[in-house]
Amino acid sequence: MKKANIFIAVIFFAIISACNPEENKLTESNLDTDTPELNVTDSWLREYFTIPYNIEVNYKWHEGRVDLDRYLSPPTLEKVIPVMDIVKQVWIDTYSELGGENFIKEIAPRELLLVGGKNLNPSGTRTLGFAEGGKNIVLFETDLINVKDKSEVTMFVKTIQHEYAHILNQQIRYDEEAFKEITPSGYTSQWYNPADEEERFDIANSQGFITDYARLNENEDFAEMLETILTNNAEEYQELLDNIKAKIISNAVDAALENLPTTATQDEIDAATQGATVTATPEAENAIALIKAKEAIVADYFKKSFNIDLYELQKLATDNILKAIQ
């Protein structure tokens, strides 16, 4: 029995010691875990975007962040700060002033990606920017903007205002049903036809759309409305609407005159002009009314969702463009 106990003890010892390989001590990581050195641009972006707003601004090329089949290139280092300063002044500062300091902190894309050159499609059209799932916004042509030129800066800022509209909409819904009902039959995936931009705008405007792209769907329509309002001050915006109206009427007159025989007398020409004007005026007024109805929903959305007056926002955003280009 005693022997048996010894054997049992041996077995027990054997079992507990059998699978006891020596643990390796934890050593330093094999990977390079050093904090990368920050250059002046990195520090600036950190100070004005990443730390206050938790927005990462990526300007260095990163394969896979954009379409690999495209021929795109990163921005010039020296041009990053001037361009991002515009973004800060026109977008962040505007919303922060009216919506409160936390506005952008709470609702913002988490990444802004900069691409220096044009994103030119083989067909010759070009993409200015896009937003993915509210998480990131890609801005193209950052190398090409003259930061002192109002129209170039406005064009660039449009992209952000447009994409940010989507991000706001993803946080708090607008009245999509009501918005969609204003011009229900005008939406089309073929918004980019015909090829001529002026013709496209004529079609879109006459149907109650602010731009050609607004015809894609109600969400783009909303974003295009907001983008237009925030990049044109009150007077410019009114002028834009007046021009739409005048263009609808003049197009109708042109069409009427084209149908006249070449032998038409001045009286006949006058009569055709007047006839077309009389018919087209209510159509033009209707188109403007449709745009205004959309504008009302946008204004209402800002008031109810964020307690922001759209027209104050418009004034500040457009003033800030002027400030930014100084």
Add this chain to the structure above:
Amino acid sequence: MRKFKINTCKLIVAFVLLIFSSCEDNNDPELLFEDTPAVRIEKRIAELKSSLQSSENGWKITYFTDDTELGGFTFLFDFISDSEVLMDSDFGTPDVNTASLYDITLGSTIKLTFTTKNVIHELSDSDNYPDEEFVGQGYRGSFEFLYYQTDGDDILFKSNRDRSNIIRFSKATESDWMNLTANNKDMLNNYIPKDPLKSVFRNLILETESNTTLYNFSFNAPRRYATVTAITTDAIESDISFGLAPTPTGFIISPEIDVDGVKLNEFNYDTDTSEFVAENNGVKAILRYESDLNFVLPSYDLGNEPNNSIRLYSTRFSLNDDSESFTQFMDDLRAFFSESLGGRSIQRIYVYNLDSDEPFIQLRYLSGSTTYRQNFPVTKTITEDALGNRIVVFTEIQPGNTHFSRRGFLPFIEYLTRESGFYIQRRGNLNANQKTIGLIAVDDFTLLSHWYDF
């Protein structure tokens, strides 16, 4: 039956042995390398970083982005720190004094990426292209290079866009930074394109011990690409087109010319003869301006075609392919005509009735708002050279037309009735409806005029 007796002690010993041996670890993967993969990757990154920075004068590459349609572009890189690089190039608009950023990271393998814009990105700019066919593609370049291997002092990378494209980084010298790109540009702009004042025939001649093959050579400067197609009818390779990258002494090509395993890729310029020559192991390629017609031109049977009158192309269309010398001659002629004839101007020039023995040159000129015409009768003789190329000689029938307009038109009559005559070449049609004919002066290969028949 014998009872099977179990000895407890033996059983326990066996059991203990079993337990001891049960944990023998023989499943561990054999470590083929000294370090784990993560360590090896980090080491390779560090190695590449330090070797890129170790070259005192940086590196140079000649990058053929797509040698089926484009040529090569030379870049100099100086990796001045762990993150900054200076560049120069014979392409685009380099700024050698402004650094951009680079990084070495793990992609599909370890790769070198030029992370902010510098001149190399001009190859990958969708809006910067050599011609309409490349809209949206730039010059099809990459600015990410996959670390592949070292070869002596050189480092080999693969293009991230086209992994079959190997790019060699060689050490640059101080003098490369002083003058390489300027010399390349000089070669590219002044010597590689066809000299408009030299013979209109510029061919590539491929010589081996046993035979000689003649190729047409046509250089597209924006693409840096040469279309090289055989003139010799029984050529083994009928198309040896290549991309071309200028060097200070000539150019290198890709793909190489391969003649039974002997490869030619480097052409050197000979200032005395204006020839580019590549030579290797008994095989020689020469790019030269031809002063003799030692090949057969596409033929046009002047006088026996359905249409038997021709008009000088440049008197109808501004777009034409006339040689520089002939264009200059016509400009001078027009000026001389107006000057000699009180402001009258040349409108059209024809040769009519080529199917007869006595055709005539017709001049139409404008005086005030009225067009007048004058005919200058000639005889026409057609002969063939040893290779079968047709030569036409026009001779003015005497006494010639002595109308006063002759005075201003005389240089043209003299040009067209030159004693040596003209080689007749069927040319690619410049307009859709008529055949285009080239007349090349036999005694002056710089004079090529275009005509169309009707």
